[in-house]
Amino acid sequence: MSTVLEALNSALLTALESDPRVYVLGEDILDPYGGAFKVTRGLSTRFPGRVLTTPISEAAIVGAAAGMALRGLRPVAEIMFGDFVTLIADQVVNHAAKFRWMYNENVRVPLVVRAPMGGRRGYGPTHSQSLEKMFLGVPGLKVLAPSALGDPGALLLAAIADDDPVLFVEHKLLYTRPLLQAGQGDLADFTLESGGELFPYFVLRPPYPPRLTIATYGYNFELARAAALELMMEHEIFAEMVVFSQLSPFDLTPLFDSLARTLRPGSGQAHRLLTVEEGTLTLGWGAEVAARAAEAVSGLRVRRVAARDLPIANARPLEDAILPQAQDIVAAALSLV
Amino acid sequence: MTDNFALYRVMLLIRRFEERLLAEFSTGKLVGTTHTYIGQEADAAGIFSAASPEDVVFSNHRCHGHFLAYGALSPEGSDPYRLAAELMGKATGLVGGRGGSQHIQWRNFYSNGIQGGIVPVATGMALAEKEKQTGSIVLVFIGDGTLGEGALYESLNLAALWRLPLLVVLENNRYAQTTPVELAVAGSMSGRFAAFGLPVWERETSDVLEVRALAGEAIAHVRSGAGPAALILHTYRFMAHSKGDDPRPPEELARIRQFDPLTIHAARLSPAELDAAEAEVSALLADAFSRAESDPFPVLGNQVNR
Known part of the structure; x- marks a missing residue:
């Protein structure tokens, strides 16, 4: 039975396979480690040139993603723990989410920021939060969250295909959950x-x-x-x-x-x-x-x-x-x- | 048209444009604020005379001079009309009146009024140009005040690690709004770039020919694929940070006028050339401001919270 994690991982592979403009960047995402929660596992082996490991620089990761998006690429950035979205707030609010409207629709900013949120794993005050509410209502930004219903991978692919910046909120406990089937x-x-x-x-x-x-x-x-x-x-x-x-x-x-x-x-x-x-x-x-x-x-x-x-x-x-x-x-x- | 004439003309266009802006605030045609480039014209004119029209530019709150000099690279030349319209909040402005003075976009030119935050974005643009193999480089403009922002250093690190075609232009006009650089910048300016392995071209000058030569070297380095570089220009801002915020003593303001880039470069032109430049710029700006003034204001559509 397929899990949410497998669906997201397979969606990233599909995105990299089907569109040379797609790049994945974030901290510790290279194989064999494959990311703190393994959502990016296998990607760097298949697409070494388009899966970029970064220093611990959340603002630069998301800012760079915004610049890539402005210039025709479709980056997917991973923030290792959703708690760190505070570090990307300026890049999201005053840059990525502003550009399309502020520049009078001259530009598009197709970027996805994936952020594992949520608690219940004993990670304590700064690695367990659900901070997405701080980004709700930011004009120009879409905030999405998969659940075990439907196809989380299809949701991620839709986010990547979207022309606007998307904050994609993944609850950590969802990763191991099986996808739910109607009627079962x-x-x-x-x-x-x-x-x-x-x-x-x-x-x-x-x-x-x-x-x-x-x-x-x-x-x-x-x-x-x-x-x-x-x-x-x-x-x-x-x-x-x-x-x-x-x-x-x-x-x-x-x-x-x-x-x-x-x-x-x-x-x-x-x-x-x-x-x-x-x-x-x-x-x-x-x-x-x-x-x-x-x-x-x-x-x-x-x-x-x-x-x-x-x-x-x-x-x-x-x-x-x-x-x-x-x-x-x-x-x-x-x-x- | 000689090279020297063209350089002078760009600087004069910037000077007269900014002077007109400051004057228009008192007439009520402009709202908000502006950050003029008066005194720093040699930087933009020199740098863009050494750049390619296909290069990408990320500018800051003090962007009018950069924009007008960048425009001079294009076949149809600088467009003070659409910049003036933007500053007046008109629908015909560069971004339809949505951005105003600090937030403009035209072709490969972008600006945003957030100190430091533009540098990560420019870094990502440089990655995109490298990956697309366009041959374009990205120029990002910061000031001495930006050196206080952490996002700058995250970006320098990334740009160096990834050998990106990024030129960081630091215009040190010696004041962050009203705070003198001595109270805001510890240690070495060039050392901050050197620490990340960026080669630095640095000069204290208001001579557009010196700026052009220096910028030419830095741009050639970045375009060669050797990775990011920094260009540090120590310059002077003659007017306030924006409009009314200039606590500098009158003696200092008088003293720095000796570094006027227009005066320095004017010595290389004939009186006839100077008159011709003045007449041409005057006509261009008269047309730009009168057209912009008669243009309609934008209307909010139904695109709220798209």
Whole structure:
């Protein structure tokens, strides 16, 4: 069974094979090591001239990628730990994401920055964060996150084919996860729908009318799914799940459609939305989703499940208490319905 | 047209363009701010007379002089009209009024007003030109103030490791906004490049012929495929950093005028040539500013958060 890691690795190989403009650059990505999380394994052996190992210089890596993109190449840069996106912020915000608009559409900046995010591996405060929320809403930048649904490799290829800069957020725990198949395993009880032009979203519809919609992305869909199964089995509460791969710019139409289904006609009850993310709660992805949903759907009740507004601790019990767990999702759902 | 005349004409165009800008602020035709190149004209004129039209340029906040001198390389010549329109925020500006003074793009010319951040981008451009085997080099312009930015050193390291066709032009005008170089730059300027193995061409001069000769050597080195190099030009900025921020004493401002690159180079031209240059530039700028002034402002379309 293929994993998310294999899908991403194979997509990078495909990109290098099919387009001589594609370059991959980052720290420690050469074989035999093949990258800190092995997403780039095998690439440098096959394409030694277009897989470039770099010094520990995140700003220069992403800045160089922007320059390469301006001059006709299609670079894919790896940031070893997503926590280090703070070091690339100027290059992303004031350079790569600005150029196309600032230069009046004279140029395109087709670059992808891959960043392994997320905790739950005991890496402590500066190697476990989910910092993508800091880049949501940056004009000119797309933020994407694969999950175990659909084809993460196809999502990465779509990011590489895109003419705009993309921050591609990979949760570390996703790498070893098998790709999910509709109608099988955990998904057996749900009808899987997908849509979206370039970067798909997924809707998992329960067998009975839903009482709430859970919106999430990336690895945290694994937790949301476990929670939804528990809500169904233990509490007979059916949740519909909407899983996004495009985080920014926000396009929440499938969520609004789902929320419309969470209301029994004539019940006089509220629509119910539960957002789940691993970044810190305050000013997070869920906050923006909730605000937009409240503007689009009248009579909305919302709960957000996210990390506590604390640095992530190294000790397991502390990390578990700080990051959202499936039980937190269940509890939030029960408080909502 | 002699070479000397052409060099003078470019410098005069920059000088008169910048003077006109400063004057236009008081008329309300310009908004925001600007960073004029007055006093440093020999740098741009000399460097671009030694460059190729296909070379790639990344300039900074003080980019008007670079742009006008780069334009002089093209068959149709410098385009002060579209630069003026950009500064007035007009739809016909170089980037439709979106960028303004510090953020312009035309052909292989780019500028951005972020100190230091442009150098990684220029490094990546140099990698692209090398990989595409275009024969073009990349010139990136920094100032003494940029030496405080860490991204510069990450880029020098990468450019040297990858032997990229990158020429870093450091124009030391001795002040970062209002901070004198003595308060901002420790150690050696050239040593910063030498530490990464970049050969350095360095001169204290406001003579465009000296700049051209020096730039020619540095550009030839980079174009030969031998890797990146640095060109350090110690120069003088006659006016404020932008508009009203110049605490330098009047005696200093008067003293540095002796290094006026136009005066130095004018000695090589006949009175008739000087008159001809003045007349030509004056006509060009009168046309540029009047056309730009009558052009429409841009309208925001529906491309928000594309």
